Every structure is written in structure tokens, then in C-alpha cells.
Amino acid sequence: MNAADWIVLLASLVGIAAYGSWRTRDVRLNTYLRGKPSTGWGTIGLSVMATQASAITYLSIPGQGFESGIGFVQNYFGLPLALIIVCAVFLPMYRRLNVYTAYQFLGERFDEKTRLLGAGLFMLQRGLAAGVTIYAPAIIISTVLGWRLDFVIVATGLLVIVYTVTGGSEAVALTQRWQMAVIAGGMVTALILLIVRLPDGLGFTGSVAAAGALGKLHAVDFSLDPSRRYTVWTGLFGGLFLSLSYFGTDQSQVQRYIGGASLREGRLGLMFNAVLKIPMQFVILLLGALLFVFYQFAPSPVFFNQAEWRRFAPDGRFSAIEAEHLRATAESQSAIRAWLESRGTDDTAQETAARAAMVAASDRAHAIRVQAKSALAAADPRAKIKDSDYVFITFILTELPRGAVGLLIAVMFSAALSSKASELAALGTTTTVDVWRHLRPLAAADEARNVRVARRFTAMWGVVAVAFALFAGFAENLIEAINILGSIFYGVLLGLFLVAFFLRRVGGRAVFLAAAIAQALVIVMYFSLSIGYLWYNLIGCAACIGLSLALQAILPSRAPVAGSGRT
Amino acid sequence: MTAAPRPEALRPDGHRETESPGVPGFGTWRGVYVFVFGWFVLVVVLLTLFTAMYA
Numbered sequence: 001m002n003a004a005d006w007i008v009l010l011a012s013l014v015g016i017a018a019y020g021s022w023r024t025r026d027v028r029l030n031t032y033l034r035g036k037p038s039t040g041w042g043t044i045g046l047s048v049m050a051t052q053a054s055a056i057t058y059l060s061i062p063g064q065g066f067e068s069g070i071g072f073v074q075n076y077f078g079l080p081l082a083l084i085i086v087c088a089v090f091l092p093m094y095r096r097l098n099v100y101t102a103y104q105f106l107g108e109r110f111d112e113k114t115r116l117l118g119a120g121l122f123m124l125q126r127g128l129a130a131g132v133t134i135y136a137p138a139i140i141i142s143t144v145l146g147w148r149l150d151f152v153i154v155a156t157g158l159l160v161i162v163y164t165v166t167g168g169s170e171a172v173a174l175t176q177r178w179q180m181a182v183i184a185g186g187m188v189t190a191l192i193l194l195i196v197r198l199p200d201g202l203g204f205t206g207s208v209a210a211a212g213a214l215g216k217l218h219a220v221d222f223s224l225d226p227s228r229r230y231t232v233w234t235g236l237f238g239g240l241f242l243s244l245s246y247f248g249t250d251q252s253q254v255q256r257y258i259g260g261a262s263l264r265e266g267r268l269g270l271m272f273n274a275v276l277k278i279p280m281q282f283v284i285l286l287l288g289a290l291l292f293v294f295y296q297f298a299p300s301p302v303f304f305n306q307a308e309w310r311r312f313a314p315d316g317r318f319s320a321i322e323a324e325h326l327r328a329t330a331e332s333q334s335a336i337r338a339w340l341e342s343r344g345t346d347d348t349a350q351e352t353a354a355r356a357a358m359v360a361a362s363d364r365a366h367a368i369r370v371q372a373k374s375a376l377a378a379a380d381p382r383a384k385i386k387d388s389d390y391v392f393i394t395f396i397l398t399e400l401p402r403g404a405v406g407l408l409i410a411v412m413f414s415a416a417l418s419s420k421a422s423e424l425a426a427l428g429t430t431t432t433v434d435v436w437r438h439l440r441p442l443a444a445a446d447e448a449r450n451v452r453v454a455r456r457f458t459a460m461w462g463v464v465a466v467a468f469a470l471f472a473g474f475a476e477n478l479i480e481a482i483n484i485l486g487s488i489f490y491g492v493l494l495g496l497f498l499v500a501f502f503l504r505r506v507g508g509r510a511v512f513l514a515a516a517i518a519q520a521l522v523i524v525m526y527f528s529l530s531i532g533y534l535w536y537n538l539i540g541c542a543a544c545i546g547l548s549l550a551l552q553a554i555l556p557s558r559a560p561v562a563g564s565g566r567t
Numbered sequence: 568m569t570a571a572p573r574p575e576a577l578r579p580d581g582h583r584e585t586e587s588p589g590v591p592g593f594g595t596w597r598g599v600y601v602f603v604f605g606w607f608v609l610v611v612v613l614l615t616l617f618t619a620m621y622a
Contacts, residue, residue, distance in 0.1 A: 220615045
């Protein structure tokens with residue numbers, strides 16, 4: 001990073017944060033909790049998009065395209081369908097009840113204890129995940145730039161706390177608009193520079209053809225084989241389910257679209273995401289697949305997390321692997337060129353043979369990368385052997401010109417700040433509205449006090465997230481642990497909302513007991529079975545719905561309790 | 568057992584789906600949803616063709 005990079009980085013990060021704080025320094029309660037009442041669909045759409053895509057999205061997804069191809073795009077197939085359901089069912093109900101949080105709806109539909117249960121599940125899950133949102137990109141950026149991890153965590157944490165605490169939901173939406181502009185500008189710049197730097201004689205079309213022949217462009221897989229990780233069916237069903245949980249019941253998303261000038265603005269903001277999300281993810285994955293071709297020709301490390309590699313091989317301990325990797329890359333390069341030349345002839349047999357030779361050469365190069373990882377693991381079982389997250393950042397730091405490096409680092413930090421801000425605002429709002437007001441019902445009318453309390457809770461969650469991120473450096477497989485935790489709680493939370501919307505016969509007592517039993521069941525199953533953790537989303541939701549129906553049928557009836565109407 | 572009570576606001580509101588979304592070319596929200604669904608199907612078809620072409 002040189003002076004130009006630093007200027008671009010600091011101007012975009014600190015400038016946007018300062019602008020957000022200054023513009024929203026005097027906010028009213030409704031604006032603080034729900035955003036500006038005049039917010040249009042464009043801002044809502046960008047805010048929803050910025051909340052979902054954290055820094056790890058822009059770091060990991062190109063790496064995913066590089067390593068496994070673009071099949072990951074299928075994971076998003078359920079998203080447009082889920083957003084249509086949220087638009088048609090969830091959003092109109094939230095707006096009609098004029099709620100600040102999704103869990104207030106549970107209070108209106110069932111009772112206060114169910115509302116507290118829903119809010120509690122959200123805060124437990126999102127509160128822990130908030131630390132990871134800061135930690136995950138910080139560990140990668142600090143590793144490759146040689147910065148102190150604790151400095152990166154505290155600096156990004158403080159920056160986001162300042163403007164989120166100052167302006168609440170309005171500051172989040174305002175800054176996300178500009179942060180998304182930085183992200184879009186940076187990613188388009190990176191894609192253009194990558195295409196420009198693709199090898200002579202290969203170009204964009206040749207590189208796409210080579211990536212396809214090397215198995216990186218298998219976007220859609222209709223296989224019913226359950227052992228396959230990404231298929232149309234897992235994307236449609238699993239993706240629908242996960243997206244419905246996330247967009248419909250997670251306050252960090254709900255808060256993005258329940259404000260706004262009208263129901264129309266929220267709906268159009270969500271439809272904006274339904275239309276753009278899959279093409280956007282496709283382009284980011286394609287960038288990763290093109291990086292794979294690029295690194296067949298450009299000098300590439302055998303292991304992309306070079307800091308980790310050098311830690312174990314400072315004295316050329318693995319030089320034999322490195323030399324073998326160089327040879328294999330050169331062979332792969334020749335084989336790709338030979339295949340491209342064979343495509344220009346009418347000789348099908350020659351083309352088939354050249355293609356087979358190219359695939360074999362690529363497989364040999366891949367095997368050496370696997371061997372490098374095994375050598376690292378053998379040197380120290382605690383070594384971090386997943387390096388795909390470091391592919392894109394390596395390209396940024398080694399191949400991009402001055403200024404562009406700063407812009408792309410700003411992309412990563414902007415993405416981290418924007419998703420973090422939504423989480424903090426949602427946690428602060430939920431703690432204030434669903435917990436504090438529950439304990440202090442008379443304080444609900446004091447607007448100034450409510451804003452003060454919401455600011456304190458938002459700051460508290462920010463400090464908790466920073467502290468957790470600092471502690472997380474000592475934990476292994478933390479990101480997976482948080483995903484597991486999310487899967488354990490998300491299913492039951494979605495079950496609560498689906499019962500509320502679609503099973504109108506079920507009352508508060510039945511659904512509360514059902515959710516408590518379903519949650520206990522999921523936890524017991526998690527500790528006694530060894531099934532993929534994503535299944536717990538489905539199991540938790542199905543158990544909550546099934547038990548609600550059963551309990552509603554068998555529990556003795558009780559005098560009805562009307563919704564509290566508290567907001 | 569009696570049905571769970573709910574305030575008026577919790578009742579489904581079908582007419583909102585037939586309201587005009589204020590988007591040129593669309594008379595109702597249902598039309599917008601059908602368009603988005605159609606777009607999704609088109610994207611999947613294009614990705615399938617892309618896979619067939621390059622994979």
C-alpha cells in the first residue's frame with residue numbers, strides 16, 4: 001500500500017462514516033429505529049444488499065469460484081422466491097402493525113412471552129455472529145497486509161460504533177448507499193483489470209472457454225445425488241428456507257425494509273434484490289473462475305496464504321513442493337495453449353486429446369496444491385490450510401495498480417462496516433423495544449429517553465462484538481461454530497413466524513411450548529446425531545410447526561388474550 | 568378448542584395485492600411477482616445454457 005492507496009482507503013471509509021454521523025446527528029425515535037420516513041426503494045434495496053453481503057462475501061466467493069467453480073451460485077436460487085413471499089406476506093403485516101421489530105409482531109399475534117422468546121433467539125444468534133462479522137475479514141486483511149489483528153478489529157469496530165450509535169437506522173441506510181457505491185466501483189474495477197491482464201492470445205473468450213473445459217463453469221447441476229453439495233434442488237429448497245428465515249425474521253434485514261415512505265418502497269427494494277442477487281453472485285464467482293485461468297499463466301504461490309506458508313517454511317523447507325508447483329504450472333500453461341490451438345482445427349480427435357491433456361495437467365497442479373496443504377498440516381496440525389479466501393486479496397495486492405489496491409481494500413472494509421452496522425442497529429433496537437420497554441412499559445412515551453437507551457444498547461452490542469472478535473483469535477473453526485449456532489436457532493425462529501402467518505388457529509400457549517420443545521429437541525439432536533448442521537434449520541422449523549398444531553389440538557382452551565398493542 | 572383471537576390488523580389483506588405498484592407496465596403487485604419469478608426462471612435457463620456451452 002502506498003500513499004495513493006491510503007488516501008483512497010481512508011477517504012472512503014472515514015469520509016462515509018463522518019458523513020453518516022454528521023447527517024444524522026439529530027434524529028427522532030422513529031427515524032433512529034426505523035430509518036427516515038421518506039426513504040425510497042433504491043436506498044432500501046441497496047441497504048438490504050449491503051446488509052447481506054459482508055466482507056467475507058467479497059473475499060471468499062471469488063476464492064470459491066477459483067477452487068470449486070461457479071456451482072455455488074445455485075445456493076441463491078431460493079432467494080428470489082423467498083423475497084416474493086416476504087413481500088406478499090411478511091412486509092404488509094409488519095407495516096400494518098407499525099412495528100419497530102419483527103418480534104413485536106409475535107407479541108401482537110400471540111403474547112409477550114412468545115415475543116421475548118423470538119427476540120431472545122435473535123439476540124443470542126446475531127449477537128455472537130456480530131463478532132465474526134468483524135473478525136473474519138480482519139484476520140485475512142491483517143494477515144496479508146502485515147497489520148496487527150487487534151488494531152484492525154478495534155479500528156473497524158470503533159468506526160462502525162460511532163456512526164451507528166449516532167444516527168441509528170438512518171445512518172446505517174445513508175452510509176450503506178455510499179459503501180455499496182464503493183463496493184460496486186471496486187469490484188467492477190477489479191473485473192476489468194483482470195480481463196485486461198488475461199494472457200495475450202487467450203483473451204476473455206479463450207479464458208472463459210478454458211475455465212469451462214477445466215470444470216470451473218458448471219453453474220447448474222440437476223443431479224438428485226444427496227452427496228453433491230451444490231445442486232439446483234439444494235439451492236431451491238435449502239436456499240428458500242434459509243432466505244425466508246433471514247429476510248423474513250432476522251431484525252438486521254427486517255429493519256432495512258420496514259421503514260421507508262410506503263409499503264411500495266419496501267417491496268420494490270426487496271424486488272430489486274430478487275432480480276439482481278443471482279446475476280451479481282454469478283459475476284463474482286466468474287471473476288474467481290477467471291482468476292483460476294489467470295494464475296495458470298501468471299506466477300502464483302503454491303499456497304495463497306503466504307504468511308502461513310512462510311511461518312512453516314522460512315528456510316526453504318518445502319522448496320521441493322514449490323519447484324514441483326512451478327513445473328506443473330508451466331505444463332498446465334502449455335496444455336491450455338495446445339487445447340486452444342486444437343479448437344481452431346476441424347480435427348475432433350486432436351481436440352479431445354488436447355483437452356484430456358489439459359485436464360490432466362491441471363489435475364497434477366491441483367494435486368501439488370493439495371500436497372502443500374498436507375505438508376503444512378503435517379508440520380503443525382493447527383496450521384490454517386484453507387487458502388481460497390486469500391486468492392482474490394493476493395491478486396489485488398500483487399497485480400493491481402496504485403490507487404486500485406486502496407479502492408479494493410476499501411471494498412472489503414466497506415462491506416464489513418455495512419453488514420456490521422445493520423447488525424448493531426438491529427440488536428440495539430431489539431434490546432430497546434422488545435426487552436427494555438417490556439421491563440419499563442411506562443418509559444415508552446418518553447421519546448428522548450428511548451433514543452438515549454437505544455444508543456446505549458447499540459454501543460453495548462458494538463463493544464460486545466469487538467470483545468468477542470478479539471477473543472475469537474484464540475478459537476478454532478469459529479466461523480463454522482457460528483454457522484452451526486445459527487442453524488440451531490434459525491429453524492425454530494422461522495417456525496414461530498410461519499405459524500403466526502399461516503396457522504391462524506394456533507394460539508400463544510401452544511406455539512410457545514412448541515417452540516421451547518422444538519428448540520430443546522434440536523439441541524439434543526445436535527449433541528447426539530452426526531448429520532449436516534444445515535438440516536437443523538429444517539428440523540427446528542418442522543418441529544415447531546408440527547408441535548404447535550399438536551399442542552393446539554390437545555391443550556385445554558383458555559380465555560383469549562388480545563395483543564398488547566405495545567410498540 | 569377455540570381459535571386463537573387476533574386483532575383486525577392481523578387479518579390477511581388481499582386487496583393490497585391488486586393495488587397498483589406504481590411501476591410502469593404493471594397494474595398489480597401480482598404482476599410484479601410474476602415478472603420477478605419469470606426473470607428467475609429465465610436466469611436459471613440462461614445458466615443452464617451457459618453450463619451446456621462451457622462445462
